Amino acid sequence: MATADVIVVGGGISGLAFAWKAGQAGKKVRVLERDARIGGCLHSHRRPDGYWFEMGAHSVYNSYGAFLDIAVGAGVAGKIIQRGPARGRFGLLRDGDYRWLTPPKVLLQLNWLEAALSFPAGIFRKKDGETVYSYYSKLVGRRNYDRVISPFFAAVPSQKADGFPLEGPGSLFKKRPRREEFVKSFGFDGGLQLVCDAAARSQGVEVETGAAATRVSRAGGEYAVTTADGRTLTAPVVAVAAPPDQASALLRDDFHELSTAVSRVGTVQVESVGVVLPRERCWMPECAFLVPVDDLFFSAVTRDPFPDPRFRAFAFHFKAAVPRADRLRRVSEVLRIPEAELGELVERRTLLPSPALGHGEIVAEIDRCLAGGKLALTGNYFAGLAIEDCVLRSNDEWRRVNSS
Ligand SMILES: Cc1cc2nc3c(=O)[nH]c(=O)nc-3n(C[C@H](O)[C@H](O)[C@H](O)COP(=O)(O)OP(=O)(O)OC[C@H]3O[C@@H](n4cnc5c(N)ncnc54)[C@H](O)[C@@H]3O)c2cc1C
Structure with a gap:
């Protein structure tokens, strides 16, 4: 039966x-x-x-x-629960330098001469059969893409998104109708x-x-x-x-x-490390996430959009094959807290699809x-x-x- x-x-x-x-x-x-x-x-x-x-x-x-x-x-x-003001702020970490940005300020990170030269040829390209890289690198220029756009796109699926199909099955962004009776961006x-x-x-x-x-x-x-x-x-x-x-x-x-x-x-493997710290031990301005350029991790997501008076939390999403010791060292460096004082660590390994053309x-x-x-x-x-x-x-x- x-x-x-x-x-x-x-x-x-x-x-x-x-x-x-x-x-x-x-x-x-x-x-x-x-x-x-x-x-x-x-x-x-x-x-x-x-x-x-x-x-x-x-x-x-x-x-x-x-x-x-x-x-x-x-x-x-x-x-x-509605996400608070920190949802619109994020950090860009390049060569040890942190920039705290809002979405319009990301555009200021672009080299405008390169973007201006590329844009006219890129804007009329068909999206069909393109990857994220082939389309956007032509739109803003290859150097702009590598320096600014690629790290942000990688932070979304916790992996390099350059080879993702731009449209259709496996694509990252889709336009869907909004249900206006709910706030735009929220959590539980x-x-x-x-x-x-x-x-x-x-x-x-x-x-x-x-x-x-x-x-x-x-x-x-x-x-x-x-x-x-x-x-x-x-x-x-x-x-x-x-x-x-x-x-x-x-x-x-x-x-x-x-x-x-x-x-x-x-598929790709993602190794995540989560840390909770007393609020007074955190040096970082409140932000939704940190995006590093050429680093061991793809993003560090915070709980700051839902602020708590006592604690802040950070979930670092690392590239596969980064040894655990290197992951913990990097978390400690970025948070500026000695490893021994990071407290209870939460760790998980995830296998994610990595769609291609x-x-x-x-x-x-x-x-x-x-x-x-x-x-x-x-x-x-x-x-x-x-x-x-x-x-x-x-x-x-x-x-x-x-x-x-
Ligand atoms: C770090 C990270 C951040 C993300 N951020 C976002 C985001 O902000 N917004 C968004 O929309 N999406 C986000 N995603 C993507 C999204 O969360 C996932 O794609 C989605 O939740 C996957 O759900 P799933 O049920 O298909 O797979 P999974 O969540 O992987 O669930 C599969 C389940 O199957 C179980 N399982 C596996 N093998 C067996 C077996 N043999 N027998 C029984 N059970 C088994 C596993 O234990 C697991 O519980 C994120 C993903 C990650 C990893």
């Missing part, structure tokens, strides 16, 4: 958004999450004294309509993970943490999910919402073509393999990495498997 109507592998926002939709449709949903904590990249580190900060995703907007639907439906919209009191927690408690949804899936296979007319502790769970609908390396491995035996298509998605074809191939079945695949490697992209993909996948 089937374990549930729907099994979801992965308890990040993609998996929980799928579970939320299925639960709202009256289905009995079982979510298997490998870690002890749900949320995946929505990782709000919460201390026993009530202070929290974001170790992963940090910024959401009123253009995230599908994400807001879950927040409203799951009863946590009342926890929405307790962190973004609150939305995942609420979805996990919602109607029909049961979450098992510490439950790693090892294989997804066919079982008669249904699907079977094998777990690391040797159980086999079955359901007529299964959604795989794990990162692409895991998804590909889970599907390898019974869905070889699909697994191969997923394995073509490029041709990503749209990989997504189309995955969708071709999925067509006609009740196996769903969702995550941040379809339309894009943004939380809203994940929720929209989950909604589309739920619609597809529920209507066929």
Whole structure:
């Protein structure tokens, strides 16, 4: 007998958004999450004294309509808090020199002669088939791009974004309608993970943490999910919402073509270090984030947009392969606090998709393999990495498997 109507592998926002939709449709949903904590990249580190900060995703907007639907439906919209003035300030760190900027002042960092010479040729370029680098380096000039634009773009997906497709699947920025009843840029009191927690408690949804899936296979007319502790769970609908390396491995035996298509998605590893300091020990002006040029890390995101009278927090997102000792040394240098006095460190490793030109074809191939079945695949490697992209993909996948 089937374990549930729907099994979801992965308890990040993609998996929980799928579970939320299925639960709202009256289905009995079982979510298997490998870690002890749900949320995946929505990782709000919460201390026993009530202070929290974001170790992963940090910024959401009123253009995230599908994400807001879950927040409203799951009863946590009342926890929405507006981001304060620090959201519009950031630091640019180059060769030990810190500049504190607001968005218009970033433009002053450009070499205007180079920009003026490049702009007329760049402005009329078609965006189709371009990468972030090929398009913007022609628009503002290559040196401007390398010196100013590239580090800012890298801070968004915590990796160099030069090779990302400019448009279509895998692109970074998308225009979406705003829901004007909500403030433009906001967070949740307790962190973004609150939305995942609420979805996990919602109607029909049961979450098992510490439950790693090892294989997804066919079982008669249904699907079977094998777990690391040797159980086999079955359901007529299964959604795989794990990162692409895991998804590909889970599907390898019974869905070889699909697994191969997923394995073509490029990925990078991000190593994050979070630090909380008493406010009086911080030298840095309040800002949303720090963007370094040619450094070991891509960004340091602060909790300053939600100021606290006692503490400030900093989440540094490092390039892969930077040894831990070097990460901690750099955190200590930037914060100007001896390593021994950094206090409790929060550390996480994340595998993120790294889409390149041709990503749209990989997504189309995955969708071709999925067509006609009740196996769903969702995550941040379809339309894009943004939380809203994940929720929209989950909604589309739920619609597809529920209507066929
Ligand atoms: C540092 C950082 C900052 C970001 N900032 C923003 C931002 O400000 N705004 C924004 O919109 N987006 C942001 N993003 C991107 C966004 O947060 C992610 O793309 C999105 O949350 C991914 O959700 P997901 O559910 O697809 O994947 P994940 O969050 O990776 O969740 C996948 C889940 O699957 C579980 N899992 C893996 N393998 C198995 C298995 N075998 N069995 C069971 N479970 C398994 C994992 O433990 C994990 O919980 C950021 C990402 C990072 C890393």
